[in-house]
Amino acid sequence: MxxxxxxxxxxxxxxxxxxxxxxxxxxxxxxxxxxxxxxxxxxxxxxxKYSKAPIICKLVGRKVLDGVGQPTLEVEIYCTVKNYEQRICSTVMSCHSRIPENALPETIEADEKERNDSVNAAVEWVNESLNTMLRDLEPTDQCQVDKMLGEYFANKVEEKKEIQKQVEKEEEEEEEAEAILAVTSPPPSPASPPGKKKAAKAGKKLSVEERPIPPAEPAAPVLCGSLAIGGTSLAIAKAGATISHIPLYSHIALLKHDQSQLQEPPEEITLPLPMVTLLNCEKTSPSKLKLVKEVMLIPPVQLSLRQGIERILHIQKEMTRLLESPGKMPDPQPAESKKGKAQNPGKKGLPQFLKRISHLGCLTTGYDDVEQLLLVMQTACSNIGLQLGTDVYLAINCAAHELMDYDKGKYEILTGTFKSPDEMVAMYEELIDKFPFIIALIDPLRKEDREQWSNICCALGSKCYLIAEDAATCISKLKIDQNINTPMCSGVVLKYINQTKVSDLIELTGILNGQRRITMLGSPDGESSDDSLVDLAVGLGARFIKLGGLSRGERVTKYNRLLAIEEELAKNGNLRETKLEFVAFAEESQPENQPSDELPPPEQN
Incomplete structure (x- = not known):
């Protein structure tokens, strides 16, 4: 002692x-x-505090299933933290299907095979190349990780091009060999002089007064395995947020504002307004076409998100009751116009209720025309004491690219009813004037109809949002020299799919903000249970978020995450009030520094 x-x-x-x-x-x-x-x-x-910063030690990729049972990619991140290997997080990618309605079985089978091959390739990329390439990097260095992922993807694209060139070269050699063999045998004599009928057809086409429509742009090719790029980038972002002990939306906001991880997140954050899909409008028969693909509800900004979603649930319940029991409901009264009086809703009856929940997590229905559907929705809201345009707003996904008849050069909005691109603009003007509670149109035209996009923006830009979803093409082609390669529009729907990286979204939202366009994050068709999309939308400051309906687990999980973020921000005093402002595109409209038109406040019940 x-x-x-x-x-x-x-x-x-x-x-x-x-x-x-x-x-x-x-x-x-x-x-x-x-x-x-x-x-x-x-x-x-x-x-x-003085220990070595966590570094990536392992990436694990595996094939899993998404919300509709299709294969997709999961990426897990393991880091070395205080000399111990720890599983930090994982992310599951969502897949976007480009297969149209009523596709042939052969087309669906080919798409499923292509998706399966792509997921298998993505799993291989993650477990082999990306696992080695990103090892020993800090998960908080998102820019460096995304840069390396972009370079890796570019190399894969070049490899694909080289393979295609080699295949084309071999095909050309085979054609030359066949041509040499064909020289030895005389060519068959034609039955009739060629060219006469073709010339007549060409002359007939030239006599048509209407301008030809621009052809559809080819679909952007998707490289097999590209899911690995998007999945790894998002998983690294989630790992960076976990290591930094902050929510993912705060981590994304820090990246967006170019702040270091040692600084505090932005003081106030604005939540995106949800566009909740109420109805998925399908064809009632193989020959029946329709103008509307989705009908969505937008809660007013003065309500909390929780209050807004509860209000939408009440409307959905009443709409279900009306569609299931049409005999108990009075006929919807048409608006007072010549067109409205000419229609007879009593004869047409209610829209057909198909009694199932679609993959979007909403009700499925068919109808005879757009006005019939809107009038029924007005009745449903009126029955529970609500008013469209005051207590709740409407958005419509037109999906116009699915309606074009390229032989006629017009949109077939209903069977046998054709409209040119210019006539479509006039039709939308009439629709918005008649139903002013519609505050957003998604894909009212094809992306190739750029002139008509400009016309509709000048005509309706101060009354509603004109948003490009399919018309915005893929994210990898959106940015060209600090510009957005889309027609004139109020905003763009961004989807986190394929080779999309977190840095791409941050850069694109910055460009859109500079051009006074709104950002809207959209949920793909093949959704997963991963709720990272909500954090991305909050961190990026998106104006809207499109998640589908209030059914199906992969959809509801995201709405629950949005409500949890609202509660957390309100508790911390970081919740900023949301505003809805339209942009007037016409030259005679207000200058850029003048506030835009705002929606009227709803009546508090």
């Missing part, structure tokens, strides 16, 4: 003569009064 005391006295005298840093001295003074159990925890927390 005496020896131990002597050594402590000598050590104390020694350290009294040394220059101990002030921070260390303060830390030691704070530790002395603690009990041994607390002391160890405080020492661990204090010393952990």
């Amino acid at each position: 005496e020896e131990a005391r002597r050594r402590r006295r000598e050590a104390a005298e020694y350290y009294r003569g040394q220059r101990v840093p002030e921070r260390m001295e303060e830390a030691l003074n704070a530790l002395f009064p603690l009990r041994p159990g607390d002391l160890y925890g405080e020492l661990a927390n204090y010393l952990s």
Whole structure:
């Protein structure tokens, strides 16, 4: 005992003569009064600040199923934290199907095979190349990771091009060989002089007064395995947020504002308004076409998201009741116009209720025309004491690219009813004037009809949002020299699919904000249970988020995440009020520095 005391006295005298840093001295003074159990925890927390930053040690990719039973990719991130390997997080990618309605079985089978091959290739990329390439990087360095992922993807694209060139070269050699063999045999004599009938047809086409429509742009090719790029980038972002002990939306906001991870997140955050899909309008028969693909409800900004979603649930319940029991409901009264009086909703009856929930998580129905559907919705809201345009707003996904008849050069909005692109603009003007509670039109025209997009923006831009979804093409082709390669529009729907990276979304939203266009994040058709899309929308400051309906687990999970973020921000006092403002595109409209038109506040019930 005496020896131990002597050594402590000598050590104390020694350290009294040394220059101990002030921070260390303060830390030691704070530790002395603690009990041994607390002391160890405080020492661990204090010393952990000086430990090596966590680094990526392993990536794991595997094939899983999405919300509709299709294969997709899951990426897991493992990091070395304080010399121990830990699983940090995982993400599941969503797939976007480009197969149209009523596709042939052969087309569906080919798409399923292509998707399966793409997922298998993505799993291989993650477990082999990307696992080696990203090892020992810090998960908080999103820019460096995305840069390396972009370079890797570019190399894969070049490899694909080289393979295609080689295949084309071999095909040309085979054609040349066949041509040499064909020279030895005389060509068959034609039955009739060629060219006469074709010339007559050409002359007939030239006599048509209407301007020819621009042809459809070819679909952007999707490289097999590209899911690995988007999945890895998003998984790294989630790992960076976990390592930094902040929510993913705060991490994305920091990346967007070019702030270091040591700084506090932005003081206030605006939540995106949900576009909740109420009805998925399908064909009632193989020959029946329709103008509307989705009918969505938007809650007013003055309500909290929780209140808004509860209001939409009430409308959905009443709409279901009306569609299931049409005999108990009075005929919807048409608006007072010649067109409305000419229609007889009593004869047409209610829209056909198909009694099933679509893959979008909403009710499925068919109808005779757009006005019939809107009048029924007005009745449903009126029955529960709500008014469209005051207590709730409507958005319509027109999906006009699915209605074009390229032989006639017109949109076939109903069977036998054709309209030119210019006539479509006039039709939308009449629709918005008659039903002003519609505040958003998604894909009212094809992306190739750029002149008509400009016309409809000048005519309706101050009354509703004109948003490009399919018309915005893929994210990889949106940005061209700091410009957005889309027709004139109020905003763009961005989807996190394929080779999309987090840095791409951050850059695109910055460009859109600079051009006074709104950003809207959309949920793909083949959704997964991963709710990262909501954090991306909140962190990027998106104006709207399109998640589908209020059914199906993969959809509801995202709405629940949005409500949890609202509660967290409100508790911390970081929730900023949302505003809906339209942009007047016409030259005679207000200048850019003048506030745009705002929606009227709803009546509080």
